[in-house]
């Protein structure tokens with residue numbers, strides 16, 4: 001039987017019932033923002049040869065010692081080495097090779113002197129000043145050694161990580177499949193934006209809210225074609241339609257105990273395994289979840305304010321788990337309220353907030369409900385029973 005749960009318990013129960021989606025190999029150019037499904041290690045040293053880190057002149061071991069005496073040293077330029085040249089050259093005392101940044105060092109090269117630091121006279125250079133052994137040389141494996149980990153399993157592959165993977169010469173990457181999240185909005189009062197509205201009707205804004213939240217979490221929203229009326233059979237049919245084509249189903253509306261709140265009845269009708277019915281938190285206290293054919297079914301409040309907050313705190317952790325993302329979970333942290341909550345209540349509440357920086361310190365400004373002027377919502381605040389006065393420390397997560 002489904003029971004009411006605390007928020008943390010509800011999150012854990014949902015996460016315990018799912019696992020990361022299967023993986024597939026993708027070409028590196030198609031892997032942006034996908035999640036690595038295995039540790040990625042460099043198969044080679046990067047670079048895989050000793051190279052010059054500057055445009056300059058290669059100095060042999062013997063000539064390096066001479067330079068240390070402080071006397072100017074004249075060397076004959078006998079070659080120019082371009083980056084990309086794979087020809088192995090040898091440098092002898094009394095000679096130098098002009099060498100470009102990133103080019104293969106000639107054998108016997110002990111350091112490279114900057115071209116700005118030499119005087120050029122025909123095919124001779126005059127160098128002076130002391131150089132350290134290995135100066136301006138990048139050794140093989142300077143960036144990465146063969147076998148070194150470039151990206152751990154579970155990491156979202158951003159531009160910088162993809163650059164490192166490419167630098168190792170890896171062409172195909174094993175990544176998790178992207179979760180497809182089916183969004184169903186129930187409510188006989190709902191209309192899609194663009195349709196003429198009659199008194200008593202409202203536009204379905206949860207569809208935009210939830211599909212944007214899904215997309216913003218790096219998953220694919222799959223939207224029900226139409227609005228689903230508060231009708232048991234319609235809800236059941238839509239869940240049956242959604243299950244084979246998605247990895248998780250989010251249904252808004254119908255979490256209450258009114259005559260037409262039928263989503264949970266649909267869960268029961270379908271024999272879905274109940275996970276919880278109700279969460280001990282406001283808003284969203286009517287939120288429920290069940291497991292149907294291995295997929296999580298969530299029922300969020302129809303109230304968009306509640307649906308948005310519950311998506312962030314309850315659904316997002318499960319979505320990250322489905323993605324195989326082991327690193328993006330948000331940590332709750334403590335922050336001071338810059339202004340009071342409208343009404344202090346004797347129970348735990350979640351609310352939206354803005355992060356403010358004042359004189360180098362960070363504060364949270366609560367933003368309540370749907371009927372506020374649009375603000376840059378950057379936080380969700382967790383207000384404990386009795387909290388909410390200016391200066392109170394509350395818990396928060398940053399939205400991204």
Ligand SMILES: Nc1nc2c(c(=O)[nH]1)N[C@H]1C(S)=C(S)[C@@H](COP(=O)(O)OP(=O)(O)OC[C@H]3O[C@@H](n4cnc5c(N)ncnc54)[C@H](O)[C@@H]3O)O[C@H]1N2
Nearest residue numbers: 185187203204205206253254255256261300301302303306
């Ligand atoms: N007797 C009680 N009634 C209510 C309680 C209660 O404790 N006792 N709780 C209230 C709270 S709090 C909420 S939240 C709602 C929960 O409602 P439902 O999840 O059943 O959602 P609906 O009744 O369908 O809608 C609530 C509200 O939101 C509007 N809505 C619904 N869907 C959408 C949508 N897709 N886009 C935009 N707006 C939507 C809907 O028209 C309602 O105004 O129950 C309270 N009642």
Ligand code: MOO
Nearest residue numbers: 283284285301306
């Ligand atoms: O529980 Mo309602 O979901 O407070 O807004």
